[in-house]
Amino acid sequence: METIPDHRHIANGYEIPSETYCDQPYIVQTDDGAWLCVMTTGSGHEGHPGQHVVTLRSTDQGRTWSQPVPLEPADGPEASYAVLLKVPGGRIYAFYNHNTDNIRQVKAEEVAADWAPDGWCRRVDSLGYFVFKYSDDGGRTWSPQRYPIPVREMAIDRENVYGGAIRFFWNVGRPFIHDGAAYVSLHKVGGFGRGFFTRSEGVLLKSENILTERDPERITWETLPDGDHGLRAPAGGGPIAEEQSYSVLSDGTFFCVYRTIDGHPAYAYSRDQGHTWTEPQYLRYANGRLVKHPRAANFAWRCQNGHFLYWFHNHGGTWYEDRNPVWLCGGVEVDGPDGKEIRWSQPEIALYDDDPFIRMSYPDLVEEDGRYFVTETQKDIARVHELDPTLLADLWGQFKRATVARDGLLLEQGSPMPDRVEAPPLPVFVRRSASRADHGTEDLRAGFTVELWIQLDSLAAGQILLDNRTRNGKGFCLQTTARGTVEMVLNDGRTENRWDCDPGLLSPGSRHHLVAIVDGGPKIVSFVVDGVLCDGGKFRQFGWGRFSPHLRELNGEVHLRIGPKLQGRIHLVRLYGRYLRTSEAIGNYRAGL
Incomplete structure (x- = not known):
């Protein structure tokens, strides 16, 4: 397999074998040093x-895998939707989930022409028994008997179309251990309809003796939280609150994030x-802005260094789509x-x-x-993918970073600002391949970044900040728009x-820091304004946009024009021959002029 020159591309990962469909590839490290992966798989969809x-x-850390061992037969x-827990004894x-009663259809809560037109849901993988x-040998074999867990009935169960006689649920959340007890997540479902689940909320199943009890029949379970309902959406939110992901903080506090x-x-x-939880709220960054995320898995993990990582998709969709790219936040x-x-x-x-239609999830x-x-x-x-450790260090260090990035710097021009400078050559994005037999496209995954300290006296449209374009438009420019x-x-001439x-960020007469990042890996343009990554706000679903994968290069005129006829002033220009990370753009902002 040819390696794609960007570690972030998922094709560079190591494949975990499956039958065709595969879901929730979750891993525990066994006492004999192996990785044990559990997966839901099948020959269909x-x-x-x-x-x-x-x-x-x-x-070998996910490079190769043993033959799969079924916990249940494919013809049963x-x-x-399995998750793994390793207890101290190994x-x-x-x-x-197990559809033990082999129910083949259940009543739908909603009937639509394109979903359950006869009133029956025939997808039956999210009901039955938990x-x-x-396994006592590192996952090589499994107990022949399965053991059901008693789950306390709540209002969402009693209110389903069967009055709770049939339970609807599933789980994607990683189990965890705290203070001598184990906790396993469960997502209760109230009904099936358009979108599959019509209502959902999260609970925890606590066992005080599973860490030491060898007889599975004697393991005890308690359903949390107290009361008649689980974790729901914030007040005024929709009926969906699911795929709860839990982390334990250093003082024993439980943190839960969910879609x-x-x-x-x-x-x-x-x-x-x-037992009890704070009133649910929508997640925010440290700067107070709301995090945007669609109906997709968003997980938080506590790392061994005491910091956290958060997986999500950084846009304001309300459905299952657009799970590409994956974004990470660092937590402290x-x-x-x-x-x-x-x-x-x-x-x-x-x-x-x-x-862009590929959806990656359930990490x-x-x-x-x-x-x-x-x-x-x-x-x-x-x-399986190895993460770049410098990416994680940037995320965790972002809160204090206040230095200017120097790697890849092509141009740095401060005051007094000339009206033009010699344009440094920009990297080529794609070119004709000399190694392919058909001489087709070679994607170099290149990028570049423009950084400005500016003061605009007017936000009138059409003002040029930077421009290297030729008469026919080839090159790049930064300019004001009618949206302020x-x-x-x-433009590559083709x-x-x-x-x-995002609109509403720039004010006439005020000094602003603006970074435009052109990332030729995922082909995404993003802006960081005054140290804040644009996320679309209430104006649009996405704060970042895609550009053509066929864009070749942006080298235009020999000179880069700076602020021709600009109503305002440009204090500083930096041009990088690579994409800057968000953390680097924030560090440049904090470093000041």
């Missing part, structure tokens, strides 16, 4: 008959081991009024695919030998692309 749970072992009732538990099996259909993820804290603990809390950095792109994090790995699935290929924004125009910063 998600939710089709034959879906079952398997495990695989790797002894659906077995789905035993490994696998928890999963069960477990165990909604409100365009933002929700979170809550528990100071009493899951801070003292809140009632205990520890997590302060979240602004995000960086961590993984992507060239096809897991593995730390080993000081290295960080994540798994993900596109539902037909699951992979600044846009980047990219195609033109443009994207602007």
